Amino acid sequence: MVGKLWTSLFGRVVTDRQLPTAPSEPETALAEEPALGMKLTGEPRPLDRMVTVQPNTVAVLFEQDSAPRLKFPGEHLTPGLLPSLRPVRVLAVNTSPVELDVTVDHLVTMDGHDIERCTVRVTVQVSDRDRYASLAGLAAEHGTDLEAYLLQRVKTDVAMGMHAAVKMNRLADLRRPTVQQELAEQWLPRSFANSALVRRHFDVREITWPKDGPISVPIPHAKSPRVVPAATSVLRPLPTPPPSIATRPSVMELTMDVRLRRMWRQLAEPELRGIAGAKVGNSATVIAVVNREPGAYEGSRLREAFGDHFEDRNLHVVAAVANSYEDLVRAWFKQVDGSPGRLVWVRSLEDDSVLRVGVDQALRSAEERARGLSVGSQSDREALRRLIPHERVEFVAADTTG
Numbered sequence: 001m002v003g004k005l006w007t008s009l010f011g012r013v014v015t016d017r018q019l020p021t022a023p024s025e026p027e028t029a030l031a032e033e034p035a036l037g038m039k040l041t042g043e044p045r046p047l048d049r050m051v052t053v054q055p056n057t058v059a060v061l062f063e064q065d066s067a068p069r070l071k072f073p074g075e076h077l078t079p080g081l082l083p084s085l086r087p088v089r090v091l092a093v094n095t096s097p098v099e100l101d102v103t104v105d106h107l108v109t110m111d112g113h114d115i116e117r118c119t120v121r122v123t124v125q126v127s128d129r130d131r132y133a134s135l136a137g138l139a140a141e142h143g144t145d146l147e148a149y150l151l152q153r154v155k156t157d158v159a160m161g162m163h164a165a166v167k168m169n170r171l172a173d174l175r176r177p178t179v180q181q182e183l184a185e186q187w188l189p190r191s192f193a194n195s196a197l198v199r200r201h202f203d204v205r206e207i208t209w210p211k212d213g214p215i216s217v218p219i220p221h222a223k224s225p226r227v228v229p230a231a232t233s234v235l236r237p238l239p240t241p242p243p244s245i246a247t248r249p250s251v252m253e254l255t256m257d258v259r260l261r262r263m264w265r266q267l268a269e270p271e272l273r274g275i276a277g278a279k280v281g282n283s284a285t286v287i288a289v290v291n292r293e294p295g296a297y298e299g300s301r302l303r304e305a306f307g308d309h310f311e312d313r314n315l316h317v318v319a320a321v322a323n324s325y326e327d328l329v330r331a332w333f334k335q336v337d338g339s340p341g342r343l344v345w346v347r348s349l350e351d352d353s354v355l356r357v358g359v360d361q362a363l364r365s366a367e368e369r370a371r372g373l374s375v376g377s378q379s380d381r382e383a384l385r386r387l388i389p390h391e392r393v394e395f396v397a398a399d400t401t402g
Contacts, residue, residue, distance in 0.1 A: 279311075
């Protein structure tokens with residue numbers, strides 16, 4: 001539920017003026033239209049008189065059989081000779097910061113606590129980039145329902161971000177006074193509706209905490225040193241590849257899928273160095289090499305978009321920060337395999353036509369070893385193969401080649 005905060009009515013969005021009906025009569029102004037205040041847009045009105053666009057406002061003109069036009073502060077709007085035959089509607093858009101309240105119900109924390117309700121205040125502003133190009137595009141798509149679309153996008157994106165943020169934190173951590181800024185920076189988008197709105201500020205206004213406090217939060221058993229899975233394997237030395245065939249540092253040549261790149265740039269900020277995807281059966285994977293990992297909110301949006309593209313709601317997105325093929329494989333291995341410590345070495349062989357990955361099978365159970373060597377899913381492996389220039393990617397048991 002998006003609550004629009006109203007302020008006192010002051011000024012005017014547009015100044016209406018009409019030519020005097022007789023020479024002796026002074027120019028008179030029509031009834032004033034109230035300022036937009038905390039509204040994103042005004043009500044659409046027919047252009048049946050001369051008006052002037054006021055400061056902090058952009059006027060969108062909707063004409064029959066033509067794309068919407070934007071008019072800026074100080075410009076005059078003049079109706080045609082016969083307005084009834086070719087009607088023009090005007091929608092005033094607020095370019096000042098606007099405060100919107102979003103209420104999200106039933107947020108579940110990592111440790112299972114239910115936060116009944118949380119109300120946040122998001123301050124947004126219409127982006128003036130490229131002279132409001134994004135606004136013009138949305139106006140052409142949604143017409144006079146522009147405000148309803150913008151409000152829905154803010155509501156949906158903020159709700160998704162809040163659910164993801166609470167789900168990844170414990171109740172005790174969420175009670176910290178500095179958490180709202182961390183949530184805003186990491187989980188909430190910096191812009192909405194294809195960057196037509198820019199987030200200026202974020203504030204938690206009201207929150208209904210669970211009756212049970214942080215004292216009841218269970219301590220995760222993973223913190224106990226007795227159950228650290230890698231404790232026994234650290235003492236056993238792993239085979240080291242001979243220096244003569246060790247991976248050579250070189251500039252990576254990576255695939256850049258045009259469609260996936262376009263989708264990435266629309267939804268995430270990290271810079272792409274390469275991206276590829278694959279679907280095998282009902283499973284799909286997208287792997288990207290980036291300068292930094294995307295945030296949790298960006299990751300959720302990418303998974304949704306790529307999932308629609310590959311028709312797989314359980315699509316796996318792998319984002320790797322890497323400067324070499326070995327770094328890339330290690331980052332990929334860590335995200336697709338349940339035991340990343342099994343990776344021993346990575347080698348490029350036969351003039352870089354084969355990338356061979358050594359895997360320690362001793363960390364697997366006897367039953368798993370009997371099923372053979374396996375890393376990730378088929379789509380995980382195929383996406384990696386498509387990303388790099390090597391003709392083949394081979395996974396071998398390290399204890400037989402070390």
